[in-house]
Amino acid sequence: MEVSNKLDKLLFFEQARKISEANYTSDPNDADNLTKWAESLLELSQCQCPQDSLKMIQDAIMKLEQALSINPRKHETLWCLGNAQTSLAFLTKTEDEARPYFKQAAKYFLQAVDEDPTNEVYLKSLEISSK
DSSP states (O other), X not given: OOHHXXXXXXXXXXXXXXXXXXXXXXXXXXXHHHHHHHHHHHHHHTTSOHHHHHHHHXXXXXXXXXXXXXXXXXXXXXXXXXXXXXXXXXXXXXXXXXXXXXXXXXXXXXXXHHHSTTOHHHHHHHHHHTO
C-alpha cells in the first residue's frame, strides 16, 4: 500500500472513531455503533507502538462486549471480537501466551459462523484460526 493510501486509511478510521464516539453520547445502547467504534480502534491499533496498540485493542474488546450484551447474536460483533483476540495473540511474546487468545478467537469465529453460516469471511477466519 502506498504511503498516501495508508494515511488515507488512518484518517478514515480516525474519523470513524470520532463519529462513533459522538454517536455513543446520544445512544450508548446502539450495538452497531459500538461495533463500528471497536472496528475503528482495531484498525488504528495496527499503526501504534505495542503499548498503545494493546490499550486500543483492550478498549475495542470492552466496546464489543458491551455490544454483545445488547445483542448477543450480532455476528459482525462476534467476528470482530475474534479479530481482537487474534490481535492480542500477535502482541504476545511466546506461543504459550498466545494460545489462549487464539482459542478465544476461534470460539468467536465459530459463533459468528453459527449466526451467519454462508459468510465466506467468517468461514475463512474460522478455518485460519484452527491452524
